[in-house]
Amino acid sequence: MNISVKAYAKINLFLDIESLREDGYHNILSLMQSVSLHDTVTVGFQASKEKEISISCSDPSVPCDCKNLAYKAADIYPISGKISIAIEKRIPMSAGLAGGSADAAAVLVALNSLSESPMSIDDLKALGNKLGADVPFCIESGSYVAMGTGDILKKAPSMPNCTIVIAKNGEGMSTPSAYRALDEKYNRFDGYLPEAQKLDSLIAPDNNIDLGIYSKGLFNIFESVVEPCRPCVTELKRILVSNGAQAAMMSGSGTSVFGLFDNEDDAKRAVEALQDCGAVAHLCYPIKK
Numbered sequence: 615m616n617i618s619v620k621a622y623a624k625i626n627l628f629l630d631i632e633s634l635r636e637d638g639y640h641n642i643l644s645l646m647q648s649v650s651l652h653d654t655v656t657v658g659f660q661a662s663k664e665k666e667i668s669i670s671c672s673d674p675s676v677p678c679d680c681k682n683l684a685y686k687a688a689d690i691y692p693i694s695g696k697i698s699i700a701i702e703k704r705i706p707m708s709a710g711l712a713g714g715s716a717d718a719a720a721v722l723v724a725l726n727s728l729s730e731s732p733m734s735i736d737d738l739k740a741l742g743n744k745l746g747a748d749v750p751f752c753i754e755s756g757s758y759v760a761m762g763t764g765d766i767l768k769k770a771p772s773m774p775n776c777t778i779v780i781a782k783n784g785e786g787m788s789t790p791s792a793y794r795a796l797d798e799k800y801n802r803f804d805g806y807l808p809e810a811q812k813l814d815s816l817i818a819p820d821n822n823i824d825l826g827i828y829s830k831g832l833f834n835i836f837e838s839v840v841e842p843c844r845p846c847v848t849e850l851k852r853i854l855v856s857n858g859a860q861a862a863m864m865s866g867s868g869t870s871v872f873g874l875f876d877n878e879d880d881a882k883r884a885v886e887a888l889q890d891c892g893a894v895a896h897l898c899y900p901i902k903k
């Protein structure tokens with residue numbers, strides 16, 4: 615049996631740090647939003663006594679072995695049989711868009727729907743959390759405030775209707791090195807106070823809010839350490855805003871950037887302008903659930 619699942623990318627409309635934990639991880643405060651840009655993950659399953667996993671991907675730079683998060687997801691899901699995973703990759707890699715986590719979540723969701731004894735969604739999220747803090751969000755998808763390491767999720771009101779352009783150009787950013795740079799800059803978050811008021815303005819339940827006003831709440835602490843060493847991020851933001859974006863910001867630890875548009879024609883022009891500069895650019899929409 616085969617099943618295809620859309621693995622949606624996520625953007626962070628708000629991302630700040632609450633504290634550095636004793637285990638070295640960070641407690642974050644974030645507003646995560648799924649967008650229609652997606653990988654397509656097709657999972658085939660044939661029951662048998664032994665577990666056998668094979669994986670392929672349309673992008674040759676993605677590891678097609680046990681290092682792939684989608685492979686790891688199949689490995690930890692309690693089911694035995696032949697599992698084949700085919701990933702059609704569209705989400706840019708190492709971009710702060712949770713592409714690997716989305717693929718892993720898609721495999722868990724697919725196997726759960728193929729299983730004769732499926733898990734509850736909460737158990738599936740707990741299993742996904744062992745693979746990465748973004749996986750539980752990717753299993754849910756939609757709009758969520760994320761706390762803890764990203765695994766504590768609280769449903770948030772949907773963002774305003776808009777067109778989103780996501781762009782990436784050049785080098786990615788390793789998430790651990792971005793966190794190290796933050797620890798240094800913010801004195802390991804000793805006495806640091808997150809920008810909670812901005813988050814409050816984003817999650818106020820007002821569906822008719824003007825996109826320009828809404829965008830004033832956008833915040834990503836990682837910009838302060840990533841932009842100085844990745845000037846392409848600043849340039850992508852400039853191109854988005856000069857083509858009519860209400861706001862543009864980096865997603866996650868970078869180096870992708872997104873722009874929010876209330877005019878779809880402007881967004882299309884921005885995609886062309888970004889592509890003319892050699893960037894990868896995608897037009898997409900918020901996923902509302």
Ligand code: ATP
Nearest residue numbers: 682683707708709710711712713714715717789866
């Ligand atoms: P996050 O925002 O969760 O830190 P990211 O979007 O910045 O993630 P990914 O695209 O998930 O980054 O890729 C990060 C690394 O994970 C890559 O270097 C890649 O080799 C590895 N990886 C493992 N599995 C996958 C997958 N299915 N898709 C993409 N990358 C994967």
